[in-house]
Amino acid sequence: MSQTKLARCFAEALGIQEQAVTDELAYQTIKEWDSVRHMALVAIIEQTFNVMLDTNDIIAMSSVGKAKAILAKYGIDCDAA
Amino acid sequence: MLLKEKVAIVTGASRGIGKAIATTFAKQGAQLVITGRSSAIHEVASELSTHGERVVAMQGDLREPAHRREVVMACRKTHGRLDILVNNAGVLIHGPLGMTLLESMRDAFETNVTAAMALTQYAIRLMSPARDPCVINLASFAGTRGQEGLAIYAASKAAVVGFTLSTAKELASQRIRVNAIAPGFIETDMTQALPEAIYRTMTERIRLGRIGVPQDVANCALFLASDLASYITGQVIGVDGGLLA
Numbered sequence: 249m250s251q252t253k254l255a256r257c258f259a260e261a262l263g264i265q266e267q268a269v270t271d272e273l274a275y276q277t278i279k280e281w282d283s284v285r286h287m288a289l290v291a292i293i294e295q296t297f298n299v300m301l302d303t304n305d306i307i308a309m310s311s312v313g314k315a316k317a318i319l320a321k322y323g324i325d326c327d328a329a
Numbered sequence: 330m331l332l333k334e335k336v337a338i339v340t341g342a343s344r345g346i347g348k349a350i351a352t353t354f355a356k357q358g359a360q361l362v363i364t365g366r367s368s369a370i371h372e373v374a375s376e377l378s379t380h381g382e383r384v385v386a387m388q389g390d391l392r393e394p395a396h397r398r399e400v401v402m403a404c405r406k407t408h409g410r411l412d413i414l415v416n417n418a419g420v421l422i423h424g425p426l427g428m429t430l431l432e433s434m435r436d437a438f439e440t441n442v443t444a445a446m447a448l449t450q451y452a453i454r455l456m457s458p459a460r461d462p463c464v465i466n467l468a469s470f471a472g473t474r475g476q477e478g479l480a481i482y483a484a485s486k487a488a489v490v491g492f493t494l495s496t497a498k499e500l501a502s503q504r505i506r507v508n509a510i511a512p513g514f515i516e517t518d519m520t521q522a523l524p525e526a527i528y529r530t531m532t533e534r535i536r537l538g539r540i541g542v543p544q545d546v547a548n549c550a551l552f553l554a555s556d557l558a559s560y561i562t563g564q565v566i567g568v569d570g571g572l573l574a
Contacts, residue, residue: 284502287454290454291454291455294454295405298405300398300401300402300405300451300454302394303447303450
């Protein structure tokens, strides 16, 4: 469920289909994921999961897989059912 | 009511200019999160709650990253969004350059600059382009023109000006307006602590013939925060009675 929520965050922030959101999807490898959309993505993730990310984590969030790992630090298991 | 249904964070609101801004905003319908280092912030929140709007008090030190995060989290939890951030919290370091401790220099920049920049980083993530959001930074006449005996304070406030001008450009694409207020000589606990010589010299230079009061600054903040200023960004507005005229 959380994984779906995360995929929805990416889809909404980047304006892409949810099916395109895979762990391998990486920052600046598609035109939709630029620095401006990255901050929009952060805002949506924070709102959805009720967290406030550190700047280090925002910079390190360079793929969907890394986003999951970072959210795990905040106690959010994106792979949980 | 110029700020009806607006949500604002005002830092350093337990006294002086910050308290005047928070009070003015509350009277104009804003819902508030106010911060302050002393327990007096809770009394201010109680006073402001009588205006009928929700006021959350956050006591702590904005030099602490965890506290900055808590402030913005509290705003999101209570109000779900943010429309106005007022970076007012600051310290006044005065004295000859040669007699200023490195620790004091660091304190000035940590409080007046770093804390404001880092809080802004968090705060803008709660702002929606559709709600005409804005950031108001408190600079100083000393930061735009310099003042002997206030070199460190002036340098920190000059940094606030640079931050304001740059973020106004960067955040315009998100429809976030960023402006600064540069107060002149304002009657507060901070300015009363200045040496008599500086105090006398400053008041003699004010062309309108009176020292400013916190409400003078709060009125400017109200204007900048309101929709009346919806086409104003990247400005540093002096509220100084003609001190620099």
